[in-house]
């Protein structure tokens with residue numbers, strides 16, 4: 381089978397590469413346990429690799445950790461309370477939160493300070509959205525245009541976005557939010573890696589008979605990749621090689637392959653090799 385693989389943006393993004401490197405460094409330099417504030421990245425096979433190395437999730441708000449312990453802040457970021465708790469408990473904190481996420485957190489605090497109602501478009505239960513809103517006192521998370529339409533009127537709104545949402549959907553939300561206030565400020569920033577990965581995936585999807593997207597089932601950017609590809613060709617979002625089924629590709633001659641921002645290269649390589657070993661459908665049957 382011919383496999384067209386995303387060559388520029390499939391796999392670890394800059395923020396994940398940094399978080400992963402910090403985790404590996406902390407592991408190598410720490411004799412005792414290394415704690416994480418949550419899943420460092422949204423990918424179960426990658427997290428299993430970290431757990432096997434002895435890294436462990438222990439949120440300092442829920443558990444008292446021994447003073448001097450090493451605590452890594454997840455790539456999605458954490459609210460200010462986590463940093464305060466880590467300081468109170470005398471922990472050695474390593475901040476692996478992505479710089480792009482930190483910038484959105486600073487904006488949330490700043491625009492609320494300036495008297496704006498901060499409204500973030502994202503997933504209500506996603507750790508990045510929750511952490512960003514934790515930098516405000518009255519900030520709100522909305523998940524849809526319908527939720528934007530149901531909002532009351534505010535004097536001033538500053539809109540923000542979870543960094544991995546679809547830009548087109550965020551723009552539609554902003555159009556509604558602009559009608560819900562006297563003064564509207566669009567401060568949202570969708571991560572460039574996420575956007576470029578989607579563009580590359582869409583370009584590939586237009587030339588193939590099916591797409592495979594490898595990445596965490598609960599990874600927001602991976603879900604978006606699957607969504608944009610799925611609008612073009614049959615698309616299969618898998619987290620592990622074992623999920624693949626030959627019958628999905630029975631009528632395919634060319635298959636596209638991309639991956640979420642927290643997918644290890646080795647996992648993408650294994651899927652690429654599996655797909656390449658498939659027999660393509662006979663000419664004219666695709």
Ligand code: SF4
Pocket residue numbers: 393394395396455478479480481543544571572573574601641
């Ligand atoms: S997807 Fe973008 S915002 Fe998220 S960790 Fe990667 S670089 Fe940072």
